[in-house]
Amino acid sequence: MCGIAGLFHPLVPKPVDPARIRAMADTLAHRGPDGSGVWTGPGVGFGHRRLSIIDLEGGVQPMVSADARLAVTYNGEIYNFREVRAELEAKGHVFRTDSDTEVILAAWLQWGEECLSRFNGMFAFALYDADRDCLFLARDRLGVKPLFYATIADGGLIFASELKGLLAHPLLRREVSPQAVEDYLTLGYVPDDACLVEGVRKLPAGHFLMIRRGRKVPEPSRWWDIDFSSPSRSSAASLEEEMVERLREAVRSRMVADVPLGAFLSGGVDSSAVVAFMAEASRAAVETCSIGFSEADHDETAFAKIVSDRFATSHRTRRVAADDFALIDTLADAFDEPFADASALATYRVSELARERVKVALSGDGADEAFAGYRRYKLFSAEERMRGLLPQGARAFVGRLGDAYPKLDWAPQMFRAKTTLQALGQSTEEAYALAVSVTRPLARSRLYSSNLRHALQGHRGEQRYIEAMRTAPARDALGRAQYADLKIWLPGDILTKVDRTSMAVSLEAREPLLDHRLVEFAARLPTRMRLRGGTGKYLMKRALGRYLPDDILYRKKMGFVTPISAWFRGPLAGAAEAIARSPALSELGWFDEAAIARAAADHRAARADHGRLLWQLLMLDKSLGRIFGLGEAVPQYRASTK
Structure with a gap:
C-alpha cells in the first residue's frame, strides 16, 4: 500500500517544482515508509511513498515506461496482475519487473481506459500519457482506496x-464547506461527494477522470456500477455452491504478498469466514489478532478463540479498557476531516496489534452491505411491509402520531415507538435516509445559527440517500437501501475508517468480501x-455451515462498540462542557453555543443521551483547528460564510 500525490497543469505545461511534489508526498509517509520517489515532466509531477508488498526491489515508483511515454503513481493492489500480465505478454508486451505497477502501464498501452475493467483489485492511480498529453485518474470499483483532488489558484x-x-500545497484555498458540515452532522462522516474544504473533491468509487491538456477539467466518468435489478433464477443449492467458490477465490487472490500476512479476527461471521478460507489455503498457521474490551457485554474474544482453535491459527x-480514548488526537490527524464513527478507536488498536x-x-468488511447483514435492513424491511399495508391517509396520521409521541430513550425497547411511527408516515427513501442519520434534522437545526442555515441554501444531508435510492437499479x-449503502456508507464510513487507521500504522488492509x-x-x-x-446474510450463513459452528453464524451481532456516552458523563465530562465554549466552533459562527451547552448539560445529568452528538462536535472542533487554524490565537484561515 502506498501514498500518492501530484500536480497537472491542464491549460499550459507550466514548470513543476519537484520539491513541492515531494513535500506533498512526504505528508503521506505513514502510508509508505519503505521508500519515496518524485517524477516530473512538462506541466506534470508525480510523488510516491511506498509500502513494499510485492516485488520489493523492482516495484519502485513513480514508474516510467521503457519508452518514457507513460508514468504512473499508484496506491493499491491488482490481485489478478499475473493473469493480466500473461495476456499482455501473449500480445507482445515485455516486462522488466514482477510488479503489478508495470502491468498497469502495459494495460493502458493495450486497452486505454478499458484496462480498468480487467483489473480485480483495490486501487487509486494517476497515469500521464505523453503521446496523448493527458492525465488519467482512476479509483477502484467500491472505493477501497481514496483519491482527493482540487484546482488551485494558478x-x-x-x-x-x-x-x-493537498493541504501541503500553498496555493490550495482553505475555506470551510457549510454543506460538508451539514453532511457530517447528518451521517457522522463527510461522504465521498463532499469535503470539509470547499472546492476539494474525492474521485467517486468506480469512476475515472480524464484530463486532456488545453481543455477544461471535466466531470468524472463512471466505469462500474452494481445492479440489484436482475435476480438469479438458480436453485438455492447451486447458489450455495457458487457462494463458497466465490468466497474461496476472493480470499485466495488476496493472499498474494512477498511480506508476512495475517487477518483481523473478531469472531463474527465475516472475519471468521475469511480466516476459514485462509486456513484452507495456507500451509502454515494463519496469523490472527483480536481486540478485547474490559466490559463483558462488548467483548467478543471468546468467539474469536472458538474460531482460532477450530483453524489452529497463531x-x-x-484488551482495551473502557476509557481508551487516548487516541482522539491521533485519529483526528489520521482522518483530517471530522470522523465520528467511534469504532475507529478499536480499528486502530487492532491494526496496531497486527x-x-x-x-x-x-x-x-463489506459483507453486511452486500449480503444485507445489518440489523437496520431487518427493521427497514418490516417497516416497509407495514407501510405498504397502510392507506396513504392512515400513513400520514401515524406519522403525526409519531411526531407527538415522546422520545423515551430511557424506556424498554418495546416502548420506544417514536421513530417507528414517524417512519411509517414517510416515503420509503426518506424513512431509510433518516434511519441511517446520526443527528436528525430537528436536532441539527436547533444547533445551527442563522448564518449556517442561510449558507446551506436548503441543502439537507439526507438528500443524497433519497436520490441514490430513487435512482437505484433495484x-x-x-435492494435500493443496499445500493445506497454501497455507494455512500461503505466508502464514506467503513472503508475510510479501515484505510486511515491501518495506514496510520503502515499496515495494508485487504477486503476479500469486497471482491467485485x-x-x-x-x-x-x-x-x-x-x-x-x-x-x-441468509445464503452466506447457510453456505458457511460446513465451515463454522452455529454459535458463530447465528449469534447476536456486536461489532466494535465504544462507550462514548459513558465517557462524556465520566472522564470526558470536562470535554463535554468545553465543547460549548469551543473557540473553533465560536469563530466559525455557525453554531448556537447556548444550544450546545444545553445538550452537554442534559447529557451529563442523564436527562438525555447526546453522546454521539458530543463526539461529533469534538471531532469537528479538532478538524477545524488542524485544517483551518480556527480557535488559535492568530487564525491562519477564515471560514467561508457564502
Whole structure:
C-alpha cells in the first residue's frame, strides 16, 4: 500500500517544482515508509511513498515506461496482475519487473481506459500519457482506496491519497464547506461527494477522470456500477455452491504478498469466514489478532478463540479498557476531516496489534452491505411491509402520531415507538435516509445559527440517500437501501475508517468480501437469499455451515462498540462542557453555543443521551483547528460564510 500525490497543469505545461511534489508526498509517509520517489515532466509531477508488498526491489515508483511515454503513481493492489500480465505478454508486451505497477502501464498501452475493467483489485492511480498529453485518474470499483483532488489558484490540478497531501500545497484555498458540515452532522462522516474544504473533491468509487491538456477539467466518468435489478433464477443449492467458490477465490487472490500476512479476527461471521478460507489455503498457521474490551457485554474474544482453535491459527489478543480514548488526537490527524464513527478507536488498536507481526491483514468488511447483514435492513424491511399495508391517509396520521409521541430513550425497547411511527408516515427513501442519520434534522437545526442555515441554501444531508435510492437499479426497497449503502456508507464510513487507521500504522488492509465478482453475485441473489425470516446474510450463513459452528453464524451481532456516552458523563465530562465554549466552533459562527451547552448539560445529568452528538462536535472542533487554524490565537484561515 502506498501514498500518492501530484500536480497537472491542464491549460499550459507550466514548470513543476519537484520539491513541492515531494513535500506533498512526504505528508503521506505513514502510508509508505519503505521508500519515496518524485517524477516530473512538462506541466506534470508525480510523488510516491511506498509500502513494499510485492516485488520489493523492482516495484519502485513513480514508474516510467521503457519508452518514457507513460508514468504512473499508484496506491493499491491488482490481485489478478499475473493473469493480466500473461495476456499482455501473449500480445507482445515485455516486462522488466514482477510488479503489478508495470502491468498497469502495459494495460493502458493495450486497452486505454478499458484496462480498468480487467483489473480485480483495490486501487487509486494517476497515469500521464505523453503521446496523448493527458492525465488519467482512476479509483477502484467500491472505493477501497481514496483519491482527493482540487484546482488551485494558478489553474493547476493537485491530487493526493489523503487531504493532508493537498493541504501541503500553498496555493490550495482553505475555506470551510457549510454543506460538508451539514453532511457530517447528518451521517457522522463527510461522504465521498463532499469535503470539509470547499472546492476539494474525492474521485467517486468506480469512476475515472480524464484530463486532456488545453481543455477544461471535466466531470468524472463512471466505469462500474452494481445492479440489484436482475435476480438469479438458480436453485438455492447451486447458489450455495457458487457462494463458497466465490468466497474461496476472493480470499485466495488476496493472499498474494512477498511480506508476512495475517487477518483481523473478531469472531463474527465475516472475519471468521475469511480466516476459514485462509486456513484452507495456507500451509502454515494463519496469523490472527483480536481486540478485547474490559466490559463483558462488548467483548467478543471468546468467539474469536472458538474460531482460532477450530483453524489452529497463531492468535493474539489485546484488551482495551473502557476509557481508551487516548487516541482522539491521533485519529483526528489520521482522518483530517471530522470522523465520528467511534469504532475507529478499536480499528486502530487492532491494526496496531497486527502490524507488530505482519505487513498485510485481511479484514471481513463489506459483507453486511452486500449480503444485507445489518440489523437496520431487518427493521427497514418490516417497516416497509407495514407501510405498504397502510392507506396513504392512515400513513400520514401515524406519522403525526409519531411526531407527538415522546422520545423515551430511557424506556424498554418495546416502548420506544417514536421513530417507528414517524417512519411509517414517510416515503420509503426518506424513512431509510433518516434511519441511517446520526443527528436528525430537528436536532441539527436547533444547533445551527442563522448564518449556517442561510449558507446551506436548503441543502439537507439526507438528500443524497433519497436520490441514490430513487435512482437505484433495484427491484425492491431492500435492494435500493443496499445500493445506497454501497455507494455512500461503505466508502464514506467503513472503508475510510479501515484505510486511515491501518495506514496510520503502515499496515495494508485487504477486503476479500469486497471482491467485485462476489459483490455482483450478492446483488443477483433473490431478496429471500439475502434476508429471510429476520436473518440477514441468509445464503452466506447457510453456505458457511460446513465451515463454522452455529454459535458463530447465528449469534447476536456486536461489532466494535465504544462507550462514548459513558465517557462524556465520566472522564470526558470536562470535554463535554468545553465543547460549548469551543473557540473553533465560536469563530466559525455557525453554531448556537447556548444550544450546545444545553445538550452537554442534559447529557451529563442523564436527562438525555447526546453522546454521539458530543463526539461529533469534538471531532469537528479538532478538524477545524488542524485544517483551518480556527480557535488559535492568530487564525491562519477564515471560514467561508457564502
